[in-house]
Amino acid sequence: MPITALDQNELRASLLSRLSGLRAPAGVHGTVSHGTDSGVRVFGYCVQERERIARSRMEHPAVVVVLSGTKEIWHGDVAQAFPAGVPFVIPAGMNFDMVNIPDPASGRYESICITVDDVLRQALRSNLRHLPVTGRIPDRLDVELSPALVEAYGHAASALSGIGVVAVAETLARYRVLEVLLLVAVTPVAGVLMAVGRREQVEAIIYADPSHPWQVGEVAAELGIGASTLRRQLAGAGASFREVLLSVRMRAAGALLGSSGYSVMQAAQAAGYASRSHFSRRVQAVHGKTPRQLKAAV
Missing domain, CATH: 2.60.120.10 (Jelly Rolls)
Known part of the structure; x- marks a missing residue:
């Protein structure tokens, strides 16, 4: 009732x-x-x-x-x-x-x-x-x-x-x-x-669906502000929208590769990467290991 x-x-x-x-x-x-x-x-x-x-x-x-x-x-x-x-x-x-x-x-x-x-x-x-x-x-x-x-x-x-x-x-x-x-x-x-600061708010929205082709205007609309305002606020926090997007996708990639339920290609797609080679280069640059090496550590 x-x-x-x-x-x-x-x-x-x-x-x-x-x-x-x-x-x-x-x-x-x-x-x-x-x-x-x-x-x-x-x-x-x-x-x-x-x-x-x-x-x-x-x-x-x-x-x-x-x-x-x-x-x-x-x-x-x-x-x-x-x-x-x-x-x-x-x-x-x-x-x-x-x-x-x-x-x-x-x-x-x-x-x-x-x-x-x-x-x-x-x-x-x-x-x-x-x-x-x-x-x-x-x-x-x-x-x-x-x-x-x-x-x-x-x-x-x-x-x-x-x-x-x-x-x-x-x-x-x-x-x-x-x-x-x-x-x-x-x-x-x-x-x-x-959600705390603007960067964490943006990270939370992207992390909920890292495979989505996020644009700054979409995330800004979720927050109820304009795209230029969001760019300015992120810049004030020392980051760009692209940097935050890549950071969140790599965090998601690390979590997915650390799960035995995902292959390298499945992890790449779930993290928003259509190209396996691009995904591999990015993972190695961020995590210091190839996707296969991360999978082998599980």
Whole structure:
């Protein structure tokens, strides 16, 4: 049965209750860590005055829940507002203006943020083989709550509050946070969790189908931007579209040749090469071995 608006309100209230143990103590302002850089990257943030953060750019995607007040995220002239108890995703590699608005009753704005860093993204890829890889930003960044997601947040909050108490707490917290992200990863915002900068977004799109004769305009359309804009952004990252395309195809070639299920010609075709000789020269230049040598190493 579909979840109604009333159900969502009840789930929001339940989520806020389950996360209450992660609220910052009275009088504490700014960022509060609930994890470690080597383990889970979960942070709280609390202010008592309305603040605007212009042109904020995230290095990694983040999953956020406002605990008190409201957050507005502006991308150009378009704004989305997220009240307390609504999980949402902030994409990486894009400039946003953010406004944190304290709750009128408590006078506090407070949120909890899960940073989806390289370790967590790899864990997501390992657990969900069919996770969407497009870097297209969805129209809405909020995540519809479900009883399972509320329960997962509750488990994560309990584990995070136990870090430093028992030796296994950090490992448990990492798994509990991953449980939250796995549930978020099956919602429409899934692709945002996996794509970081423009280069990684482009790589993800190409890697999903390396045999396709990709043109810069096609990839730009997937990202919702123009071809010239994409070229400029890739140049700012020190790469051209052709360089990224070749790099991804060679990564795919290495993986295919490392599988006993592909012949050299099948690997060449799957990586987007019609000419076996051209494929062989490129593989040797990149991997330092011929395709047959790579196959022999399997």
